[in-house]
Amino acid sequence: MTTIRLHSYFRSSTSVRVRVALALKGLGYDYVAWNLRADEHRSRSYLDINAQGFVPALEMDGLVLTQSLPIIEYLDERFPETPLLPADSAGRARVRSLAAMVASDLHPLNNLRVLRHLESQYGADQASQAAWFRHWTRATLDPLEAVLAQSEHVGRFCHGDQPGLADICLFAQMLNNRRFGVDESAWPTLARIHKACCDLSAFDSARPERQVDAVHR
Ligand SMILES: N[C@@H](CCC(=O)N[C@@H](CS)C(=O)NCC(=O)O)C(=O)O
Incomplete structure (x- = not known):
């Protein structure tokens, strides 16, 4: 191995x-x-x-x-x-598209270096940075909720009943949201899928508080 x-x-x-x-x-x-x-x-x-x-x-x-x-x-x-991606091309494209909404369009805008730049160059305090974070989170998670809520492919997870790449990205984002006071009430489908992830030990073991370096707060 x-x-x-x-x-x-x-x-x-x-x-x-x-x-x-x-x-x-x-x-x-x-x-x-x-x-x-x-x-x-x-x-x-x-x-x-x-x-x-x-x-x-x-x-x-x-x-x-x-x-x-x-x-x-x-x-x-x-x-x-x-497998973390579906067996068929159309399914893989769909899951990669969902993952990219979070990984390409949402996360980069809220990264540590961006928040630090807002502070150092534009004087944004903690409250303004959190408002920025919430704004860009809603800009992606509102349409993600709309896509998932009406999709015939959604099951227990974003694509069927097995967790995959899109669930991984969603799970990690939802953990981040809680640090910035994001109101998740408008996203019942995302919340349900996040809960399904939380119920699996593989997701639970990856949580920040389970890591050896969680002492550096
Ligand atoms: N697109 C990269 C992004 C990686 C990334 O942004 N990592 C963050 C932590 S979540 C980081 O190292 N940030 C350092 C910084 O912003 O200075 C990936 O998916 O791996």
């Missing part, structure tokens, strides 16, 4: 995504913590691992993999049991 090393930060939602995928695949790994609040991800030693200075990064098979969604797809191809 290959050795896997995950570079992570307990509160990072993109790290949550990869932790869930590893757990769903039943893969053990070494956890290497980088404290984003202390700017450890900007250190020379971390930039040598990921030039973008983002967690997560995953080392395995002699590779250093970056970007959470490509990492998850690599794991899915490498360990095809318990």
